[in-house]
Amino acid sequence: AQSVTQPDIHITVSEGASLELRCNYSYGATPYLFWYVQSPGQGLQLLLKYFSGDTLVQGIKGFEAEFKRSQSSFNLRKPSVHWSDAAEYFCAVGARGGSNYKLTFGKGTLLTVNP
Amino acid sequence: EPEVTQTPSHQVTQMGQEVILRCVPISNHLYFYWYRQILGQKVEFLVSFYNNEISEKSEIFDDQFSVERPDGSNFTLKIRSTKLEDSAMYFCASEQFFGPGTRLTVL
Numbered sequence: 001a002q003s004v005t006q007p008d009i010h011i012t013v014s015e016g017a018s019l020e021l022r023c024n025y026s027y028g029a030t031p032y033l034f035w036y037v038q039s040p041g042q043g044l045q046l047l048l049k050y051f052s053g054d055t056l057v058q059g060i061k062g063f064e065a066e067f068k069r070s071q072s073s074f075n076l077r078k079p080s081v082h083w084s085d086a087a088e089y090f091c092a093v094g095a096r097g098g099s100n101y102k103l104t105f106g107k108g109t110l111l112t113v114n115p
Numbered sequence: 116e117p118e119v120t121q122t123p124s125h126q127v128t129q130m131g132q133e134v135i136l137r138c139v140p141i142s143n144h145l146y147f148y149w150y151r152q153i154l155g156q157k158v159e160f161l162v163s164f165y166n167n168e169i170s171e172k173s174e175i176f177d178d179q180f181s182v183e184r185p186d187g188s189n190f191t192l193k194i195r196s197t198k199l200e201d202s203a204m205y206f207c208a209s210e211q212f213f214g215p216g217t218r219l220t221v222l
Contacts, residue, residue: 043215105158
Protein backbone atom coordinates (compact mmCIF):
# COMPACT_ATOMS: atom_id res chain seq x y z
CA ALA A 1 0.00 0.00 0.00
CA GLN A 2 1.21 3.48 -0.76
CA SER A 3 1.94 6.07 1.88
CA VAL A 4 3.05 9.69 2.06
CA THR A 5 5.20 11.40 4.66
CA GLN A 6 5.35 15.13 5.09
CA PRO A 7 8.03 15.54 7.75
CA ASP A 8 7.31 19.17 8.58
CA ILE A 9 4.06 19.82 10.42
CA HIS A 10 4.52 23.60 10.49
CA ILE A 11 6.88 25.91 8.62
CA THR A 12 7.24 29.65 9.05
CA VAL A 13 8.91 31.80 6.41
CA SER A 14 9.20 35.50 5.80
CA GLU A 15 7.44 37.08 2.86
CA GLY A 16 9.77 37.11 -0.12
CA ALA A 17 11.84 34.18 1.14
CA SER A 18 12.14 30.93 -0.73
CA LEU A 19 10.13 27.90 0.28
CA GLU A 20 10.60 24.16 0.09
CA LEU A 21 8.03 21.72 1.48
CA ARG A 22 9.13 18.14 1.74
CA CYS A 23 7.22 15.06 0.65
CA ASN A 24 8.38 11.45 0.64
CA TYR A 25 6.29 8.62 -0.67
CA SER A 26 6.28 4.87 -0.48
CA TYR A 27 5.07 2.97 -3.52
CA GLY A 28 6.31 -0.07 -5.41
CA ALA A 29 6.59 1.65 -8.80
CA THR A 30 6.50 5.19 -10.12
CA PRO A 31 3.37 6.74 -8.72
CA TYR A 32 1.26 9.65 -9.72
CA LEU A 33 2.11 12.57 -7.42
CA PHE A 34 0.11 15.64 -6.48
CA TRP A 35 0.33 18.76 -4.36
CA TYR A 36 -2.80 20.46 -3.07
CA VAL A 37 -3.31 23.63 -1.06
CA GLN A 38 -6.09 24.18 1.46
CA SER A 39 -6.93 27.56 2.96
CA PRO A 40 -8.84 27.54 6.28
CA GLY A 41 -12.35 26.19 5.83
CA GLN A 42 -11.84 25.75 2.11
CA GLY A 43 -11.53 22.89 -0.31
CA LEU A 44 -8.43 21.37 -1.85
CA GLN A 45 -6.97 23.21 -4.79
CA LEU A 46 -4.66 21.31 -7.11
CA LEU A 47 -1.29 23.06 -7.43
CA LEU A 48 0.46 20.61 -9.70
CA LYS A 49 0.81 16.94 -10.58
CA TYR A 50 3.41 14.55 -11.92
CA PHE A 51 2.45 11.65 -14.13
CA SER A 52 5.51 11.07 -16.33
CA GLY A 53 8.15 12.84 -18.39
CA ASP A 54 10.01 15.89 -17.16
CA THR A 55 10.68 15.44 -13.46
CA LEU A 56 10.44 19.18 -12.78
CA VAL A 57 6.79 20.12 -12.83
CA GLN A 58 5.42 23.65 -12.99
CA GLY A 59 2.15 24.48 -11.30
CA ILE A 60 -0.10 27.37 -10.53
CA LYS A 61 0.74 30.35 -8.32
CA GLY A 62 4.45 30.10 -9.14
CA PHE A 63 4.95 26.70 -7.49
CA GLU A 64 7.09 23.90 -8.86
CA ALA A 65 7.95 20.40 -7.68
CA GLU A 66 10.68 17.96 -8.56
CA PHE A 67 10.22 14.19 -8.67
CA LYS A 68 13.33 12.37 -7.49
CA ARG A 69 12.93 8.65 -7.91
CA SER A 70 16.17 7.82 -6.08
CA GLN A 71 14.97 9.68 -2.98
CA SER A 72 11.26 8.81 -3.31
CA SER A 73 10.58 12.49 -2.96
CA PHE A 74 8.40 15.12 -4.56
CA ASN A 75 9.29 18.40 -2.84
CA LEU A 76 7.35 21.56 -3.51
CA ARG A 77 9.22 24.84 -4.05
CA LYS A 78 8.54 28.48 -4.58
CA PRO A 79 11.31 31.07 -5.07
CA SER A 80 9.52 33.95 -3.34
CA VAL A 81 6.63 33.46 -0.95
CA HIS A 82 3.70 35.86 -0.79
CA TRP A 83 1.53 36.44 2.30
CA SER A 84 -1.39 34.88 0.41
CA ASP A 85 0.49 31.58 0.27
CA ALA A 86 -0.23 30.99 3.96
CA ALA A 87 -2.28 27.79 4.01
CA GLU A 88 -1.96 24.06 4.54
CA TYR A 89 -0.23 22.04 1.85
CA PHE A 90 -0.89 18.38 1.17
CA CYS A 91 1.16 15.95 -0.85
CA ALA A 92 -0.70 12.96 -2.27
CA VAL A 93 0.14 9.81 -4.19
CA GLY A 94 -2.04 7.88 -6.62
CA ALA A 95 -1.47 4.33 -7.83
CA ARG A 96 -0.93 3.66 -11.52
CA GLY A 97 -3.54 1.58 -13.26
CA GLY A 98 -7.22 1.45 -12.54
CA SER A 99 -8.42 4.34 -10.47
CA ASN A 100 -5.40 6.65 -10.81
CA TYR A 101 -7.00 9.34 -8.72
CA LYS A 102 -7.62 7.25 -5.61
CA LEU A 103 -5.26 9.34 -3.55
CA THR A 104 -3.39 8.74 -0.33
CA PHE A 105 -2.59 11.99 1.41
CA GLY A 106 0.12 13.08 3.77
CA LYS A 107 -0.76 14.78 7.04
CA GLY A 108 -0.05 18.20 5.60
CA THR A 109 2.34 21.07 6.27
CA LEU A 110 0.95 24.30 7.64
CA LEU A 111 2.70 27.32 6.16
CA THR A 112 2.81 30.60 8.06
CA VAL A 113 4.14 33.67 6.27
CA ASN A 114 5.57 36.51 8.33
CA PRO A 115 5.43 40.05 6.93
CA GLU B 116 -12.58 26.14 -16.21
CA PRO B 117 -15.09 23.49 -15.11
CA GLU B 118 -15.36 22.93 -11.40
CA VAL B 119 -16.81 20.48 -8.92
CA THR B 120 -19.68 21.79 -6.84
CA GLN B 121 -21.05 20.42 -3.57
CA THR B 122 -24.19 21.08 -1.58
CA PRO B 123 -24.87 21.88 1.13
CA SER B 124 -21.77 23.66 2.36
CA HIS B 125 -22.69 22.85 5.95
CA GLN B 126 -25.09 20.23 7.29
CA VAL B 127 -26.07 19.83 10.92
CA THR B 128 -27.93 16.69 11.90
CA GLN B 129 -28.91 14.67 14.93
CA MET B 130 -27.25 11.35 15.65
CA GLY B 131 -29.14 8.53 13.98
CA GLN B 132 -30.53 10.67 11.18
CA GLU B 133 -29.88 10.07 7.49
CA VAL B 134 -27.98 12.65 5.47
CA ILE B 135 -27.38 12.98 1.76
CA LEU B 136 -24.43 14.97 0.51
CA ARG B 137 -24.55 16.09 -3.10
CA CYS B 138 -21.92 16.73 -5.70
CA VAL B 139 -21.94 17.74 -9.33
CA PRO B 140 -18.71 16.43 -10.88
CA ILE B 141 -17.09 17.55 -14.11
CA SER B 142 -19.19 16.26 -16.96
CA ASN B 143 -16.61 14.48 -19.14
CA HIS B 144 -14.80 12.79 -16.27
CA LEU B 145 -15.07 9.07 -15.64
CA TYR B 146 -13.92 8.56 -12.04
CA PHE B 147 -15.57 10.13 -9.04
CA TYR B 148 -14.62 9.94 -5.39
CA TRP B 149 -15.64 10.78 -1.87
CA TYR B 150 -13.06 11.62 0.76
CA ARG B 151 -13.43 12.85 4.29
CA GLN B 152 -11.28 14.96 6.58
CA ILE B 153 -11.90 14.82 10.29
CA LEU B 154 -10.91 18.09 11.93
CA GLY B 155 -7.16 18.28 12.33
CA GLN B 156 -6.52 15.02 10.51
CA LYS B 157 -5.51 14.10 7.01
CA VAL B 158 -7.79 13.58 4.06
CA GLU B 159 -8.94 9.95 3.80
CA PHE B 160 -10.29 8.08 0.82
CA LEU B 161 -13.79 6.67 1.22
CA VAL B 162 -14.96 5.36 -2.14
CA SER B 163 -14.38 5.53 -5.87
CA PHE B 164 -17.11 5.28 -8.49
CA TYR B 165 -16.71 4.33 -12.14
CA ASN B 166 -19.16 3.32 -14.82
CA ASN B 167 -22.06 3.71 -12.42
CA GLU B 168 -20.73 1.40 -9.77
CA ILE B 169 -18.33 1.36 -6.86
CA SER B 170 -14.84 0.48 -8.06
CA GLU B 171 -13.10 0.58 -4.71
CA LYS B 172 -13.93 1.42 -1.11
CA SER B 173 -12.04 1.82 2.12
CA GLU B 174 -12.71 0.08 5.40
CA ILE B 175 -14.34 3.29 6.59
CA PHE B 176 -17.04 2.89 3.94
CA ASP B 177 -19.23 0.42 5.78
CA ASP B 178 -22.89 -0.51 5.32
CA GLN B 179 -23.98 2.87 6.68
CA PHE B 180 -22.61 4.55 3.58
CA SER B 181 -23.85 4.40 0.00
CA VAL B 182 -23.19 6.30 -3.20
CA GLU B 183 -25.10 6.72 -6.39
CA ARG B 184 -25.30 8.80 -9.52
CA PRO B 185 -29.03 8.79 -10.08
CA ASP B 186 -29.36 11.11 -13.05
CA GLY B 187 -25.99 11.12 -14.79
CA SER B 188 -24.96 14.43 -13.28
CA ASN B 189 -25.41 14.45 -9.50
CA PHE B 190 -23.21 12.17 -7.41
CA THR B 191 -24.44 11.56 -3.88
CA LEU B 192 -23.11 10.16 -0.63
CA LYS B 193 -25.70 8.88 1.81
CA ILE B 194 -25.07 8.12 5.44
CA ARG B 195 -28.02 6.11 6.74
CA SER B 196 -27.72 6.56 10.47
CA THR B 197 -25.19 9.18 11.43
CA LYS B 198 -22.85 8.81 14.38
CA LEU B 199 -20.96 11.48 16.26
CA GLU B 200 -17.73 10.26 14.69
CA ASP B 201 -19.10 10.96 11.20
CA SER B 202 -18.60 14.66 11.88
CA ALA B 203 -16.07 15.73 9.28
CA MET B 204 -15.54 17.63 6.06
CA TYR B 205 -16.63 15.51 3.12
CA PHE B 206 -15.02 16.19 -0.23
CA CYS B 207 -16.23 15.03 -3.59
CA ALA B 208 -13.57 14.66 -6.28
CA SER B 209 -13.92 14.42 -10.02
CA GLU B 210 -10.68 12.71 -10.99
CA GLN B 211 -7.99 14.97 -9.50
CA PHE B 212 -10.24 17.98 -8.90
CA PHE B 213 -11.88 18.47 -5.55
CA GLY B 214 -15.06 20.25 -4.62
CA PRO B 215 -15.24 22.83 -1.83
CA GLY B 216 -16.54 20.25 0.65
CA THR B 217 -19.54 19.78 2.92
CA ARG B 218 -18.97 20.22 6.62
CA LEU B 219 -21.11 17.63 8.41
CA THR B 220 -21.79 18.17 12.09
CA VAL B 221 -23.52 15.36 13.98
CA LEU B 222 -25.00 16.35 17.35
